[in-house]
Amino acid sequence: MFSFILRRLGLLLPTFFGITLITFGLIRLIPGDPVEVMVGERTLDPQMHADAMHRLGLDKPIYLQYVDYLHNLATGHLGESLVTKDSVWKEFTTLFPATLELAVMAMLFAAVFGLLAGVIAAIKRGSIFDHGVMGLALTGFSMPIFWWGLILIMFFSVKLGWTPVSGRLDLAFDIAPRTGFMLIDAWLAEAADPSLNAGAFKDALKHLILPAIVLGTIPLAVIARMTRSSMLEVLREDYVRTARAKGLSPARVIFIHTLRNAMIPVLTVMGLQVGTLMGGAVLTETIFSWPGIGKWLIDAISRRDYPVVQNGILMVATLVILVNFIVDILYGIANPRIRHAK
Amino acid sequence: MANVQASPVATAADDVALSYPSPLKEFWQGFSHNKGAVAGLVFMLAITLSALLAPWLAPYNPIEQYRDAILAPPVWMDGGSSRFLFGTDELGRDLLSRLIHGARLSLLIGLTSVVMAMVPGVILGLIAAFFPKVLGSLIMRLMDIMMALPALLLAVAIVAILGPGLINTMIAIAIVALPAYVRLTRASAMTELNRDYVTASRVAGAGLVRLMFVCVLPNCMAPLIVHATMSFSSAILEAAALGFLGLGVQPPTPEWGTMLASARDYIERAWWVVTLPGLTILLSVLAINLMGDGLRDALDPKLKRAA
Numbered sequence: 001m002f003s004f005i006l007r008r009l010g011l012l013l014p015t016f017f018g019i020t021l022i023t024f025g026l027i028r029l030i031p032g033d034p035v036e037v038m039v040g041e042r043t044l045d046p047q048m049h050a051d052a053m054h055r056l057g058l059d060k061p062i063y064l065q066y067v068d069y070l071h072n073l074a075t076g077h078l079g080e081s082l083v084t085k086d087s088v089w090k091e092f093t094t095l096f097p098a099t100l101e102l103a104v105m106a107m108l109f110a111a112v113f114g115l116l117a118g119v120i121a122a123i124k125r126g127s128i129f130d131h132g133v134m135g136l137a138l139t140g141f142s143m144p145i146f147w148w149g150l151i152l153i154m155f156f157s158v159k160l161g162w163t164p165v166s167g168r169l170d171l172a173f174d175i176a177p178r179t180g181f182m183l184i185d186a187w188l189a190e191a192a193d194p195s196l197n198a199g200a201f202k203d204a205l206k207h208l209i210l211p212a213i214v215l216g217t218i219p220l221a222v223i224a225r226m227t228r229s230s231m232l233e234v235l236r237e238d239y240v241r242t243a244r245a246k247g248l249s250p251a252r253v254i255f256i257h258t259l260r261n262a263m264i265p266v267l268t269v270m271g272l273q274v275g276t277l278m279g280g281a282v283l284t285e286t287i288f289s290w291p292g293i294g295k296w297l298i299d300a301i302s303r304r305d306y307p308v309v310q311n312g313i314l315m316v317a318t319l320v321i322l323v324n325f326i327v328d329i330l331y332g333i334a335n336p337r338i339r340h341a342k
Numbered sequence: 343m344a345n346v347q348a349s350p351v352a353t354a355a356d357d358v359a360l361s362y363p364s365p366l367k368e369f370w371q372g373f374s375h376n377k378g379a380v381a382g383l384v385f386m387l388a389i390t391l392s393a394l395l396a397p398w399l400a401p402y403n404p405i406e407q408y409r410d411a412i413l414a415p416p417v418w419m420d421g422g423s424s425r426f427l428f429g430t431d432e433l434g435r436d437l438l439s440r441l442i443h444g445a446r447l448s449l450l451i452g453l454t455s456v457v458m459a460m461v462p463g464v465i466l467g468l469i470a471a472f473f474p475k476v477l478g479s480l481i482m483r484l485m486d487i488m489m490a491l492p493a494l495l496l497a498v499a500i501v502a503i504l505g506p507g508l509i510n511t512m513i514a515i516a517i518v519a520l521p522a523y524v525r526l527t528r529a530s531a532m533t534e535l536n537r538d539y540v541t542a543s544r545v546a547g548a549g550l551v552r553l554m555f556v557c558v559l560p561n562c563m564a565p566l567i568v569h570a571t572m573s574f575s576s577a578i579l580e581a582a583a584l585g586f587l588g589l590g591v592q593p594p595t596p597e598w599g600t601m602l603a604s605a606r607d608y609i610e611r612a613w614w615v616v617t618l619p620g621l622t623i624l625l626s627v628l629a630i631n632l633m634g635d636g637l638r639d640a641l642d643p644k645l646k647r648a649a
Contacts, residue, residue, distance in 0.1 A: 011486075018487030022499075029503045138635075142627040144579055146586045147602055147620030154609050154616060279494035283583055297495070298587055301502045313491070313499050321490045 004332050012325050016318065023314040024069050027306050028062070078315075079307035081300070088311045092293060097180025098168060099292030102284065103277045105208055106216035111270065114220045118227025118266075119259060125232065133224060140221030145280055149214040149287035156210060166289035168207050173200045183208065215284045219273040226269045230262040237261075264331075271327030275320050372640030379636020382629035389626055393445040400439035401427070404596040408434040413612045429614045432604065437614065440596035441622050447597045448626065451512050451581040452574045458516035460570055463523025468554045470524065471531035482528070485521035493518045497580055501589045511590045515580050519573045526569055530562035564641040571634035575627045582623050598623050 053059045057068050072078070078088040121133040157165045168182045169175065175182075175189045175197065186200040234240065235258055243257045282294035289295070293312065300308035374380055392399050402408075408430060415422040416429040416437075428437040470478040488496065500514035534540060535558065543557045584590030585599025593600055598619045605615040 014483055015487050015490055018484070019490060022487070022491075026499060026503055138631055139624070139628055142575065142579075142624060142631050144582055144586075144599075144620055144623045144627070146583060146599075147616075147623065150602070150606065150609060150616050151620065154613060158610050275490075275492040279492035282494055282498065283586070286587060298498070301498065302588065309499070309502055313495060316495060317491045320492060324490070 001332070005329060008325060008328050008332075012321060015321055019314060019317045019321070020070060020073065021066075023310045023317075024066055026310050026313070028065075073314075078311040081308050082305045083300075083303055083308075088308055091296065091308070092312065092315055094177075094180070095291060095293050095296050098182070098290060099278075099281050099285070099294060101181045101183065102208065102211055102215060102290060102292060103274075103281060105212035106214075106277060106280075107219060107270070107273070108216075109212050110216040110219035110223055110273075114223025115227050115259075115266070117220075117224040119231060119254065121224070121228045122231035122235065123254065130228075134228070137221040137224045140217050141225070143217055143221075145214050145217060146283045146287055148217060149210070149284060152210050152214060153287070163206050163210050164203075168204065168291065169200070170203050170207075173197060173203065175200060211284050211288045211290055214287070215277060215280050218276060218280065219270070222269055222273060223266060226266050227262065230265045231258060234258045234262045268327070268331060271324060271331075274323045274327075278316055278320060369640050373636045376632075376636040376639050378632040379639070382632030382636070385625065385629040386633060389445050389629070390449060392442050393449050396442050396446050400436075400442040402436040402439040404440045404443040405435065405594045408436070410434070413608065413615070415612070416614050419614075428618055429612070431601070431615050432608055432612075435594075435596075437618055440601060441598070441618065444596045444598045444601065444619070444622070445626075447508070447591060447595065448578050448581060448623075451508070451515065451591075452577040455512045455515040455519060455577045455581075456570050456574050458512065459519035459573065460523055460566070463520050464527045464559065464566065466520075467524040467527025468531055468559065470528040471535060471558075472550070472554060474532075478528070481524065485524050488517075488521045493576075494580060494583060497584060498587065498589060501584060506584075506589045506592055508591050508595070511581055511584055514584070515577045518580065519577065522569065522573065523566070526565055527562060530565055531558050534558045534561050567641060568634060568638045571630060571637055575630035575634070578623065578630070579627055 050059075057065055060068070076089065078092075080087050081091060084091070117133045117137070121130040124130050153165055156163045164170065169186065173186070173189075175185050178185050178188060182204045183201065186197070186204040189197040190200045240253060240257055243253045248257075278294070281292060282298060284290065285292045285295035286298055293316065297309065297312045297316075299305075300312060373383075408426075411426060411430050412434040413432060414426050414430040414434075417424050417427050419429075422429060426436050426438070428441065430436055431440070466481050470481040472478075491499070497514040497518050500517055501510055504510040504513065540553065540557055543553060548557060581590055581597070582599030582602070585597045585601075586603045588600075588603055591597035591600050593604060601619040602616065605612075605619065608615050
């Protein structure tokens with residue numbers, strides 16, 4: 001097991017360095033001079049320009065600049081935002097819980113309904129329900145989620161007035177961030193002071209529901225399709241027939257004998273969806289003005305806040321490879337065949 | 343094929359023709375068995391035709407503003423007129439004409455980025471398969487790095503460097519799509535390389551380029567064609583997402599995603615400005631994905647059972 005983890009770790013490191021090369025190159029590939037880009041339209045006298053180049057370390061040879069960059073990363077210096085002057089690391093850590101909360105809820109939604117739909121479709125193979133679910137799954141898979149978000153807002157927020165249009169919490173509430181997860185913070189605040197913060201938890205939940213559905217739509221479709229095909233495969237196995245022949249109840253055969261074995265490929269697919277979730281978060285957060293890292297990155301791009309773009313992308317990518325690494329390890333634990341494969 | 347008074351030899355040839363239908367016919371039988379795929383094909387043919395004939399088919403110039411008819415509703419609604427069948431947008435531009443012209447852009451972006459990803463992807467994949475030791479593992483590590491970044495985020499980063507616009511959108515989407523082609527080509531080429539016919543060609547003295555492109559590549563085409571269809575649909579989605587974020591094709595060009603970005607502010611009073619462009623994107627992507635399923639059934643029977 002230990003050597004398996006080491007082998008995976010050996011693959012992880014080159015990938016990480018490759019990504020630092022990309023984010024390092026990002027700034028250098030911008031057409032024109034970075035100082036001029038940062039200053040914008042204003043003209044700059046040559047002395048100040050040279051000073052700025054020196055301050056940013058841009059007058060050194062390129063390989064030394066890369067060494068500097070790696071050194072800064074290793075010592076935890078991720079630079080400062082050109083706009084807010086806050087450190088990129090601080091901004092990232094304040095905004096990340098919002099994205100995590102959204103992503104976890106989206107995944108929960110996708111997993112619960114995806115598994116349920118996939119299992120029923122597989123049991124009732126060829127029925128109207130099966131065709132309906134698979135048709136819907138393909139539609140969900142083809143969904144432009146930014147449009148889907150707008151449609152849901154139009155129906156549930158504007159027309160029916162059930163859910164708020166944007167943000168994480170109504171402005172009437174003033175809740176100090178403790179965990180960064182609004183659901184937990186609102187619940188704690190409500191428990192601490194029921195008269196002042198009555199209904200805060202419900203309000204936070206209402207804000208979360210549409211974004212979570214939008215972000216969860218594509219993973220839901222993928223999970224439903226994967227569960228169905230994996231279930232159909234396992235249902236053909238001899239041990240399922242044996243279980244049936246023993247006279248076990250259908251529910252026991254389906255959930256204990258079949259679903260548990262059908263889960264392995266489904267879990268892999270769920271792990272792979274983490275990347276999709278991070279990409280989708282960019283769109284979902286933009287539509288719902290959700291103050292997370294997706295919106296932060298897009299705002300940074302439109303403000304040409306390059307340190308944020310550079311190291312924000314680095315951190316998201318690192319996160320994705322770390323999650324994939326963990327999924328790989330868990331998969332190795334669950335399935336010895338993977339662990340011992342060359 | 344042969345005439346009526348055929349010799350016994352010709353009859354035998356007829357028998358062969360009967361038992362083995364032409365590849366094209368066999369393909370169509372497999373493809374048309376899937377009703378959804380045929381529906382997708384019909385829809386995509388309609389979209390392609392309207393894209394090709396856009397200047398003649400569209401009732402108006404897509405960027406001309408009719409100031410007397412701002413946010414006019416579609417014809418079937420109260421207050422709608424047959425002057426603008428699908429209504430107009432916030433600047434009084436005819437929505438139908440913009441959608442028709444938008445089809446040109448989406449198909450162009452899809453097609454170009456698929457070609458731009460597939461050609462280098464296939465070449466890199468073949469190189470990786472033929473030289474697995476140094477060059478191959480170098481290429482595959484590089485692709486792993488690209489795959490570690492979420493597709494949309496990588497596209498956003500690339501456009502952030504290159505600047506928004508049509509050409510840069512296509513480049514960004516092609517770069518994002520590249521690793522999948524490399525992996526797929528390498529994987530199928532590796533299986534083919536162990537086959538006897540490759541050894542036979544090698545012994546017969548076929549050169550490297552011939553081995554790669556004439557012997558091995560045609561046998562790897564089935565999964566590649568299926569994947570190309572799927573990546574065509576994701577290219578359309580990504581282009582629209584970039585347009586929606588304001589990083590893709592710039593207004594007033596009638597790109598479907600860009601149209602949605604400017605429509606957001608009118609969500610409360612003009613549902614058609616929001617609904618119609620998105621519905622067009624959804625239906626086109628769905629149609630292509632349905633076609634992809636049919637292609638897979640027809641070209642790659644092994645995959646059908648797996649999926």
